Amino acid sequence: MTSANPSSTPAGPAAEPAVEPVVEMHGIHMDFPGVKALDDVSLRLFPGEVHAVMGENGAGKSTLIKVLTGVYRATAGTTTFDGRAVRFAGPGAAQDAGISTVYQEVNLAPNLSVAENILLGREPRRLGTIDGRAMRAAARVHLDRIGLRLDPASTLGEHPIAVQQLVAIARAVAVDAKVLILDEPTSSLDAEEVAELFRIMRVLRDDGVAILFVSHFLEQVYEISDRMTVLRNGRLVGEHRTAELSRLDLLSAMLGRELTTLEEVGRLAEQAAEQAGGTPVLEARGLGRRGALAPFDLKVAAGEVVGLAGLLGSGRTELVRLLFGADRPDSGTLLVNGRPVSLRSPRAPIAAGVAFCSEDRKGEGILADLSIRDNLVLAVQARRGWARPVPRRTKDELVERYMRMLDIRPNDPDALVGNLSGGNQQKVMLARWLATDPSVLILDEPTRGIDVGAKAQIQKVVAELARDGMAVVYISAELEEVTRLSNRVVVLKDRVKIAELTEPSVDDIMHLIAQHDPEPRLEAAS
Structure with a gap:
């Protein structure tokens, strides 16, 4: 396999092992209406290796796994398993063949015993009924294989989530799996639980199982994986031996270095930088949430754009949700314009002039069945209270002003938001909060999943708002975007x-980001 983008990462395939791959996917394309999720992607999994699939959100990792396990049928391309061409009808067929998947969310029955979960659907029977003693004995064999000391008769729900996840792995390999797929298995585990998971992964690897490992934690990937495949924007960047790819080269491969020329945005950002400064409009002191984000300090002045940078799972979204009161902190304080603000809910931050556009546009942003007009005035109406409706004339003025300012299309305030493009839906969300005349604007991935033209427009608006004195906190996975806008x-x-x-x-x-170990550790904070 050669690199799809030699300028961003060393080209060429990783060293060939002495055995044939147990899985080989070649030239995989996956098209959805209006979206090409995978574009000529290839993947090889070898027995006795941990293979990490790396890429930022939207790179195509989950789609590739779903093609392999039969959830999706590829538009084009071939998959071989154990030397045979396959196209699984679904995850059940893939598991029967020897490919098992353990997802981030434990998908077991907590009300059943450990043994019942491990052998669910494959219970040993005697005289037409389930043989409980034989089932517990068989479960013990599978638990012993991975070195997990657990009473097979105990109820699964009595154990911590981390232990339940290990039981899910025991169940996955109980079918004599040749391939084990672990999709973000460490996202909710602490350091000791991760160490136990890695011990079990090494045991299975040494038994010849091919393990596909997906994680956004760089250090964990370098600790446990033997080989990695890097994806970006649905395309293959390259396959590498983990030991031969530096962290910096990996980041370059994942994030890319293509720069879009946005001269006007740069000029506006420079103007805003010249005017920024003075007393902080927003100040966080020791703000943190146990298990989510270590305590941090942050100051944002009028006219200043402060960017947040880091890989997926680094804590960017957790930070801004604490600032907005969407998640309740258990340490620290927040001041807006020098006054303490309660963070029990978003109500007090909103009243203090803080606005927040969530990264989850569909789940926490737009109301798809309402019009542009109704979506746009929603936050203004919420601040007034439902007993004091926004006058029709005021509503029309706000809608006309912000639809023109943000170039929302179609230019029809009665159009349903659910029928708009992603870029125009994002503009409606932004307009909703700008209509409240905030002093602090928090934007979490405002340009994700939208076209280049809409991205440029939104960045231009952000730079203009900062130039006019608004304090902005800005998150984007595209580092060039963050550095272009931020002071x-x-x-x-x-x-x-x-x-x-x-x-x-x-x-x-x-x-x-490529440094080995951040200090202080999150565990120490929790």
Whole structure:
């Protein structure tokens, strides 16, 4: 396999092992209406290896797994398993063949025993009924294989989530799996639980199982994986031996270095930077949430854009949700314009002039069955209270102003938001909060999943708002976008703030993220 983008990462395939791959996917394409999720992607899994699939959100990792396990049928391409061409009818067929998947969310029955979960659907029977003694004995064999000391008769729900996940692995390999897929298995585990998971993975690897491992924690990938495949925007970047690919080269491969020329955005950002400064409009002191984000300090002044940079899972979204009161912190305080603000809910931050556009546009943003008009005035109406409706004339003025300002299309306030493009839906969300005249605007991935033109428009609006005095906190997975707009950039890794940089370059940020170990550790904070 050669690199699809030689300029961003070393080209060429990883060293060939002495055995044939147990899985080989070649030239995989996956099309959905209006979206090409996978574009000529290939993947090889070898027996006795842990193979990490790396890429940012939207890179195609989950889609590739679903093609392999039969959830999706590829538009084009071939898959071989154990030397035979296959196209599984579904996950059940894939499991019967020897490919088992354990997802981030444990999909077991907590009201049943450990043994019943491990052998569910394959229970030993005697005289037409389930043989409980034989089932517990068989479950013990599977638990012993991975070195998990657990009473097979105990109820699964009595055990912590981490233990339940290990039981899910025992169930997955109980079918004599040749391939084990672990999709984000460590996202809710602490350091000791991760160590136990990795011990079990090594046992299975040494038994010849091919393990496909998906994680956004870089250090874990380098600790446990033997080989990795890197995807970006649905395309293959390259396959590498983990030991031969530096962290910096991996980040370059995952994030890319293509720069879109946005000269006007850059000019506006420079104007805003010249005017920024003074007393903080927003100030967080020791704000944190146990298990989610280590305590941090942050100041944002009028006219300043502070960017948040880090890989998926680094704590960017967790940080801004604490600032907005969407998640309740268990330490620290927040001040807006010098006054303490309660963070029991978003109500007080909104009243203090804080606005937040969530990354989850469909789940926490737009109301698809309402019109542009109704969506746009929603936050204004909420601040007034439902007993005081926004006058029709005021509503029309707000809608006309912000539809024109953000170039929302179609230019029809009665059009349903659910029928708009992703870029125009994002503009409606932004307009909703701008209509409240906030002093602080928090934007979490405002340009994700929208076209290049809409991205440029939204970045231009952000730069203009900062130039006019608004304080902005900005998150984007695209580091070039963050550095283009931001006066300062806060860098996070493994849910810890590790640095705060003034006008950094993309290389500056990537070097920091590539460092081995952030301090302090999140575990110490929790």
